[in-house]
Amino acid sequence: MKLKKMIALLLAAAMVLALCACGAQNVAPANNGNNANEASVPAEVTVKDMIGREVKVVPGSYKKVVCIGAGALRMYCYIGDTAILCGVEDIDNPTLSERPKMFDSVSRPYVQAFSDVFAKLPSCGVGGPNAQAAEAEKILSCDPDIVISEYEDTDKENALQEQLGVPVITLKLGPAGVFDDAFKGSMKLLGQIFGKEEKADTLVKFIEAQQAEITKRTAGVADADKPAVYICGLGNWGTTNHLMTAQNYISFNTANVRNAVSGLAKDGIQGIEKEKFEALAPGMDIIIIDAAAVKNIKPMFAEDPRMFDSCKAWQSGEVYLEMAYNAYYTNCEIALINTWFIAKTVYPELFKDIDMTAKTNEITKAFLGQELADKIAAAPSSFGGYQKIDTQTFFK
Numbered sequence: 065m066k067l068k069k070m071i072a073l074l075l076a077a078a079m080v081l082a083l084c085a086c087g088a089q090n091v092a093p094a095n096n097g098n099n100a101n102e103a104s105v106p107a108e109v110t111v112k113d114m115i116g117r118e119v120k121v122v123p124g125s126y127k128k129v130v131c132i133g134a135g136a137l138r139m140y141c142y143i144g145d146t147a148i149l150c151g152v153e154d155i156d157n158p159t160l161s162e163r164p165k166m167f168d169s170v171s172r173p174y175v176q177a178f179s180d181v182f183a184k185l186p187s188c189g190v191g192g193p194n195a196q197a198a199e200a201e202k203i204l205s206c207d208p209d210i211v212i213s214e215y216e217d218t219d220k221e222n223a224l225q226e227q228l229g230v231p232v233i234t235l236k237l238g239p240a241g242v243f244d245d246a247f248k249g250s251m252k253l254l255g256q257i258f259g260k261e262e263k264a265d266t267l268v269k270f271i272e273a274q275q276a277e278i279t280k281r282t283a284g285v286a287d288a289d290k291p292a293v294y295i296c297g298l299g300n301w302g303t304t305n306h307l308m309t310a311q312n313y314i315s316f317n318t319a320n321v322r323n324a325v326s327g328l329a330k331d332g333i334q335g336i337e338k339e340k341f342e343a344l345a346p347g348m349d350i351i352i353i354d355a356a357a358v359k360n361i362k363p364m365f366a367e368d369p370r371m372f373d374s375c376k377a378w379q380s381g382e383v384y385l386e387m388a389y390n391a392y393y394t395n396c397e398i399a400l401i402n403t404w405f406i407a408k409t410v411y412p413e414l415f416k417d418i419d420m421t422a423k424t425n426e427i428t429k430a431f432l433g434q435e436l437a438d439k440i441a442a443a444p445s446s447f448g449g450y451q452k453i454d455t456q457t458f459f460k
Contacts, residue, residue: 111257114236114250115216121231124259126210130188132198133214135393139235139247140212141174142396142431143254143264151206152182153191155392159183164192167391170356171443173398177432192392200227210257214393233257239332240314241389242396243275270430274400275318278407281414282320290322291349293410294377297357298333299390305360306353306371307335315399319407324348345375349382352406353453355445356388365459372455383453384409387446397431398440405450420450 106122113119128150131137137156140149154163158179175182188206189199198215203224211232213221225232233253238244248268255264293316299308312331316323324344328334353361365371372378386405389398401424408415425435441449 111233111253113234114246114253115218115221115234117218117221117234119225119231119233121210121233121257123257126258128206128208129210129212130203130206130208131212132189132191132203133195134191134193135237136212136214136235138172138174138393138395139214139237139250140254141178142267143251143260144212144258145260146178146181149181149185150208151188151203152185153189153195154187155191157182157185157187160187164190164194166192169444170388170391171395171398171440171446172391173395173428173432173436173440176436176439176443177428177434198224200224203228212254237394237396241394242271242399243314243318247396267430271400274427275403278319278403282407282411285320285411285414287322290320291410292324292347293321293350293352293406294324294344294348294375295352295354295406297354297361297388299335299356303360304354304357305364306357307338307341308333308357309336310334315403315406318403319410321406321410342374345372345378348375348377349380350410351375351377351383352386352409353383354386354388354390355447356390358385358447358459359445362459378455381452381455383455385447385451385453387440387450397427401427 106125108120108122110118110120127148129140129144129148130151131140131149132153137152154160155167156175157163158168158175186206188203188208189195197220198213203211208228209230211224211228211230213224213232213234214236215221215224216234216236221232221234235250235253236246237250238246241247248271251264251268252261255261294309295313295316296306296309297304298310298313309325310331310333311323311325311328313323315321324347325336328336377383384405386402387395387398389395389402401420404415404418404423404427405420408418408420421437424437424440428434428436428440437449440446
């Protein structure tokens, strides 16, 4: 009997020890800040925006966004989610009767793609070329947790950030537009902040591949075989005409096009004198007119129907229309599409496989996720899209 009791006691002791061991295995480890819950919380990082400001952000955490200044919303739409916008400038809301309307007739693909989204959002400011400062009170009324801006003034951006109490990130386009490193940097910065790194990287690589393909196709053209091309209608939507041009034009450089304009005191878009235009006119093999200039050229042509008579291209019918790419800053996707159109116009045999409608849809889908060729061509100031101009009727 004593033996049975001893055995029972030993078994009981063994069971207690086993239970204790089991319990020890289930005790949670000490919290060293590395558990799964903490790992899933985004960490705050410091980024440098495109004008060199250091701003603390929490990538991937933002749920309410507003974009302010010319081009900011457009660039955000290339990378960000429009569903988390919580306000929009009046200029980009087509349902408002009281707002800047100077761009209503021209294609702005980001507005054409997302006008239904913008129409439902409250105002974060008037916007437009005359808006030279952010409207802090309107921005605050939208209650954003981050602001994307293209007001490139460090002191004002810092002051706005302090007033709003949320990060203000400044983007930049750069003088070479869609091909500029600043634009690519802006895309990558947006990708980092909104957890869209892969999307940003894909877009940047797409642009670089498109540019490289155009350059590759035209690289073998001998200088003697390059026609002299005059580009005009560049610059501001409201003021441009046939005298607005550029001697160091990025689309021409990309497509190895010989520019009819040279010898100007500076690079970049600028107006030339009527006398300079008339001196260059006999050597212009091709003229490409940006659609933004048509509304200003028409009354000039009505007053002086012989204004282009000295142009070689006008007399031979080698006059073409590209789409307006500056409308509340640069339509970057259209600037890229225009480069293809210029290359195809100047070197038709090298680009005979390129259909401009298909190329337009390919590019707008890469930038905005939608095929927008029909909408771009349908805008009143697109005049039906890319085309060779009938010099006898177009400006009448």
